[in-house]
Amino acid sequence: MSTILVADDEKSMVEMLEIMLQREGYEVITAHSTDEAIEKIGKHELDLVISDMKIPKEGGGAVLRASLQRERTRPVIMITAYASAESAVEAMKMGAYDYITKPFDVEKLKLTVKNALEKRGLVLENLNLKKELREKSGIKEMLGNSAALAVVKDLISRVAETNSTVLITGESGTGKELVAKAIHAFSQRSGKPFLSINCGAMPEQLLESEMFGHKKGAFTGAANDKMGLLEVASEGTFFLDEVGEMPLSLQVKLVRAIQEREIRRVGDVKDIKLDVRFIAATNKNLTETVKNGSFREDLFYRLNVVQIELPPLRERKEDIPILARTFLEKFNAQNSRNIQSFSKEAMKMLEDYHWPGNVRELENAIERAVVLEAGQWISPESMPESLRFPSAEALAVSVPTGGIDMELHIGEIEKQMILSALKMAGGSKKEAARLLNMNLRSLRYKLSKYDIK
Ligand SMILES: Nc1ncnc2c1ncn2[C@@H]1O[C@H](COP(=O)(O)OP(=O)(O)OP(=O)(O)O)[C@@H](O)[C@H]1O
Ligand SMILES: [Mg+2]
Known part of the structure; x- marks a missing residue:
C-alpha cells in the first residue's frame, strides 16, 4: 500500500483529500503547516507528497525541498490556486513532479496521483535492479559518513551515467581504485569489462603492447598477433592506475586514443575503433609534473575532464x-x-x-x-x-613561521605529558614513571619543577 502525505493549512481541503485518497486504497498522513510536514517527511516512509503552495509558514517550496533532500526520486505534487500559473511553473522548476490547480477536478487528481506512484514504482524497481547487480559484481561499499566523502559519493553517482573521462586524485590508500570501480558499477557499462593497468609497474615496451596489442613479428618475442587490453575492454571501462608514471612516448599514443577513439596495435598499419570509458588515478600532483615536463599538458587536460579528489583520512x-x-x-x-x-x-x-x-x-x-x-x-x-609511539611529525612539532622559545615550549610539552601519564596511571607516581620510561626520582624532581600536585 502506498503512503501519501497531504499538507495544506485548509482543514476542509485536507479532509476531502484524505477521504478521497483513502477510498482509492492509499494510506494518508496529514500535515497543516510546513513545520509539521517537514517533521513527517523525516519520520515516515512516504511514496508521494502532496502540498499546497501557500502553506504557512514557509510555503510549499520548503516542503518540496525537504522531500527532495530526503529522497530525490520521490514525487511531489503541488496544489496551486487557479490564478497563479507562475507559482506552478516555479514549483516545476524546483523539481515538483506535477501540479494541480484549485478547485480541482477529482478524476484528474486521481489520475495524476496514480501516474506519480506508477513512475515511482518503476524508479524503485530500477534502483533495486542496479543494486542487485552491484552486489553480485562484488563491489564494496564506500564506507563513511563524513561530509567530504558525501561530496565524493555524489560526484560518483553523477559522473557514472556519463561517458566523461575522470581523474581521481588522492594520497596512497585513500580509495582511488574503489572509486573507479564504483563509477563503472553505477554506469551503463557495468555489464561490460572493467580492466586496469598500473602505468608505473612495467617497462615501457611491455606496457605499450599490453595496452595497445601488437602484430606478429612487431618486435623480438612477438610470436603472434596479440589483442591489447584496451580492445579487450571494449564497451567497458579502462582504469589507468598511477597515470603520472606513464612514459612520455606512451602519453602521445594515449592522447590519440582518448581524442580520436582509435588505436593501433604495435607494428600494425590499420586503426581500430575504440569504445571505452577512461578513468585515471594518481597520487602525484599532475600540475607539478606538467610544469617539470614529465607529463604532457594535452593529456592532463584530456584526463582532467572531471576530477574527483579523495581527502586523506x-x-x-x-x-x-x-x-x-x-x-x-x-x-x-x-x-x-x-x-x-x-x-x-x-x-x-x-x-x-x-x-x-x-x-x-x-x-x-x-x-x-x-x-x-x-x-x-x-x-x-x-x-x-x-x-x-607517534613520531614528532605526528605530534605536529614544528617551528612556527615567527619562531619559537624552544626551551619553554618543550617544558610545556613535558608538563602535559607528565599530567597525561599521571591521569592514565590513576594518580600512581610509580606507574606514571614507568609509562614515561623514567625513574621515580626524576619524576618527583619534574613534579616539583612544574609545580604539579
Ligand atoms: N571508504 C572506504 N570504505 C571501505 N573501504 C575502503 C574505503 N576507502 C578505501 N578502502 C579500502 O582501502 C584499501 C585501499 O583502497 P584503494 O586501493 O582503492 O586505494 P588507492 O587510493 O588506490 O591506493 P594507492 O594509491 O596506494 O593505489 C582497499 O582495500 C579499499 O577497499
Ligand atoms: Mg590504487
Whole structure:
C-alpha cells in the first residue's frame, strides 16, 4: 500500500483529500503547516507528497525541498490556486513532479496521483535492479559518513551515467581504485569489462603492447598477433592506475586514443575503433609534473575532464569508527575470532593518529590487532607501534613561521605529558614513571619543577 502525505493549512481541503485518497486504497498522513510536514517527511516512509503552495509558514517550496533532500526520486505534487500559473511553473522548476490547480477536478487528481506512484514504482524497481547487480559484481561499499566523502559519493553517482573521462586524485590508500570501480558499477557499462593497468609497474615496451596489442613479428618475442587490453575492454571501462608514471612516448599514443577513439596495435598499419570509458588515478600532483615536463599538458587536460579528489583520512576522522568496526567484522570472520569491539583508549588512538597510509593502513592495523589481541576487546597494546609511539611529525612539532622559545615550549610539552601519564596511571607516581620510561626520582624532581600536585 502506498503512503501519501497531504499538507495544506485548509482543514476542509485536507479532509476531502484524505477521504478521497483513502477510498482509492492509499494510506494518508496529514500535515497543516510546513513545520509539521517537514517533521513527517523525516519520520515516515512516504511514496508521494502532496502540498499546497501557500502553506504557512514557509510555503510549499520548503516542503518540496525537504522531500527532495530526503529522497530525490520521490514525487511531489503541488496544489496551486487557479490564478497563479507562475507559482506552478516555479514549483516545476524546483523539481515538483506535477501540479494541480484549485478547485480541482477529482478524476484528474486521481489520475495524476496514480501516474506519480506508477513512475515511482518503476524508479524503485530500477534502483533495486542496479543494486542487485552491484552486489553480485562484488563491489564494496564506500564506507563513511563524513561530509567530504558525501561530496565524493555524489560526484560518483553523477559522473557514472556519463561517458566523461575522470581523474581521481588522492594520497596512497585513500580509495582511488574503489572509486573507479564504483563509477563503472553505477554506469551503463557495468555489464561490460572493467580492466586496469598500473602505468608505473612495467617497462615501457611491455606496457605499450599490453595496452595497445601488437602484430606478429612487431618486435623480438612477438610470436603472434596479440589483442591489447584496451580492445579487450571494449564497451567497458579502462582504469589507468598511477597515470603520472606513464612514459612520455606512451602519453602521445594515449592522447590519440582518448581524442580520436582509435588505436593501433604495435607494428600494425590499420586503426581500430575504440569504445571505452577512461578513468585515471594518481597520487602525484599532475600540475607539478606538467610544469617539470614529465607529463604532457594535452593529456592532463584530456584526463582532467572531471576530477574527483579523495581527502586523506586524517581530514575526515569521523569516518574512522565505522571503517574500523567494519574491518573488525571482516577480520573476525577471516580469523574465526569473535572480538567484540574496541576499548575506548584504542578507539581514541585510531582517531588521533594521522594515517599517512590512509584507509589501507587502517585496514592493516585492524587486521594485525585482530590477530594479536588475546582479549574480547581490541586494546592499545595490540595496536601497531606507529600508533602507540607517534613520531614528532605526528605530534605536529614544528617551528612556527615567527619562531619559537624552544626551551619553554618543550617544558610545556613535558608538563602535559607528565599530567597525561599521571591521569592514565590513576594518580600512581610509580606507574606514571614507568609509562614515561623514567625513574621515580626524576619524576618527583619534574613534579616539583612544574609545580604539579
Ligand atoms: N571508504 C572506504 N570504505 C571501505 N573501504 C575502503 C574505503 N576507502 C578505501 N578502502 C579500502 O582501502 C584499501 C585501499 O583502497 P584503494 O586501493 O582503492 O586505494 P588507492 O587510493 O588506490 O591506493 P594507492 O594509491 O596506494 O593505489 C582497499 O582495500 C579499499 O577497499
Ligand atoms: Mg590504487
